[in-house]
Amino acid sequence: MKRTIALLTVIVAASSCSAVQGEQDEANFGSESDDATVVVFDDDAVAGDTAVTTVPAVEVGSASIDEDGAASEAIDFVSTELYSRSDIDGQALFGGGSVIATFVQPGCEFSSEHSDLLSEAAQADDGVTYVFVHSGADSESFAQFVTEAELDGDNIIHLDDNNGDLSYRFGIDEYPSTLLVDSDGQLSSTVGALDSDRLGKALAIVS
């Protein structure tokens, strides 16, 4: 009998995948969150049942990047470089274009694989600036993450977003997520770890 997946019920709480910085204490939980699911593999379900996927409701911001002036406003921020603690100006960083800015979390396995790929790309192509925005953990974890992924290079910049300001600014709620800044300074985004194919497409956009 053909197997289908049918949504059985959607019950209270919590994001589908909560990455994190501590042991156990930060998982989304309880009535204030959004989208835990229970699905059932139903051998008796009739062919033609619709596979249902729940999508968390996302409240996005007060401005869209395609509104007049919003793009320049969006990159009008000041962030902190991970090591030097010096201020990094968003306009200077993104305004010139050809940037891949990726938001990563040390605790997320997908961030690690994704970063390895970007590290290789950064070594191969110095025409693109790679910005790693580190979120959701502490600076020690960030530093360890950078070391293990060998994310060193003249065209790699690390921002410390421990306070979540940049993630909040760009509505990032999944890691890794990536902003692409093309040569005209236009921003677009993609969610999730890049693979070779998608990285190629991303490079085509920003180059």
Next chain:
Amino acid sequence: MSISRYITRSIIASTAISMAVLPVSQSASAAGETFACDPGFYQVIAGQFAEFDPGAGTYTRIGPDTDNYNAMGYRIDATGNRTVVGSLGGMSSGYTGTFGDDGLLHVSRGGADWYTIDVDTLETTRIPELSKGVGVADITNVNGVFYGVSSRGGLVRFDPTALEVTQVGNVEGLPTYSGAFGAAWSTAGGNLYVGRNSGEIFQITGYSTGNPVATQVGSAPATNSNDGASCELAPPPPGLADVDGPEPETEPSTPEGQAAAEEYEENYEETPIVIPESQPMEESEPSGPTYEVEDSGIGSGQACGATVLEDRPARGPDGRFAVVSEPTVLYSTSFGAADAANWSALSGTWEHGDDKFAQVETCDFDATALLSGHTVNHFRWEATFSGDSSNQGGLLINQQSEETRSGATLIDLSDDGSIVRWGSYDDRGYYQYVGAEDIGTPAAGTEVTLAVEVNGSDVHIEVNGERVGYLNTKYAGGHVGLVATQSIISFTSATLTALPVAGGAS
């Protein structure tokens, strides 16, 4: 780290020093008020410099919240204001540091790439003999020798005179699953304290032997960004116990240390161990506009969700519990599809099918499914499960409702299933570790049967039929459930049995 060169210097919070150019010059040496060598434990928690009150488990903020000190070469004065020390050329980035008896700031990356810094001249010197990547998140100077604890609970000794690094051994009494000890403090009398980022503060005794022992003496807010500082010539802060008394475990290494130790012994008054429930500092929330960026159209990949740190509703009055005169099975399942209606998924993604109940998200901590319809306070709760690659499943007990996890208790496997650990959520819903036992790493796919036998607040823990642990919970009774952490876990059976009240009382 320790506040050192005593009264004359401001704190240099040094958990990381840049290899590159720090943007402010040595004018920082004109920093404001300096610290007295008083008995304070200072911490930088998520960017806020604060003094810890161990008696109350609270912090007093000092100065502004400056995002994050924990990767820096800053000088912090007594008012909490920070100034960048200056340019530090020629050294690798670092996040572990303290002052030595030599007056130099010793900085490394968890022990790797060890440098000394003269904070007056900003001269840096690499010390290859001490450069061992041993994974210590902070170190402190105890009578001339540096100590730090690795995230696995191993004590490491760095001797800057002999230029030796020694793995002292695992510290008995520390959690054995990974977790950074981001703060280390030392006091007069050669006392060594460490703070785990999950909040517990331990004193480590026997650090000069091969058998160091940790005793929890305090509790602080859990943090993801942590650094400690103290004056090693001052006694422990009021309210903080010194479990082995005032006599120094190791000989003071300086005349100042000797005098401080003698003064401490003369004035010592025993302080009982009091572990108050810590009070988190208020976190500042991001604000301002959020910009929606157009999708690039290149598709999406696998991702982890964002972390949300939120207090949970407090636990309310207990409900009704099953009362039986002899052991009575309330629920037993091999997880056919019909069982789905008995479970509420509170977090993660849970799937029924093929005689299993599986949690399939790999980034989630404590993905939880709650069994509906039964509340118990004298019971046995047992489940059998395996992991596809990493078996980190477990049991939940004493959960009051779907609305809050506050007060609930977890017994689960961690570290790829090699450890069974137990702990409870506090009254604000934050997990507090209690204990753990090494059970050996099972082969991938091997089923484990985890059980708890509960009599009120007494909880005995069994793994594959063998008792391995015990805990006493703050709250008794409630719903039971299943949990999985960062792994795909398939539960193949579960049984809830109500038990008579031990001794016959209800």
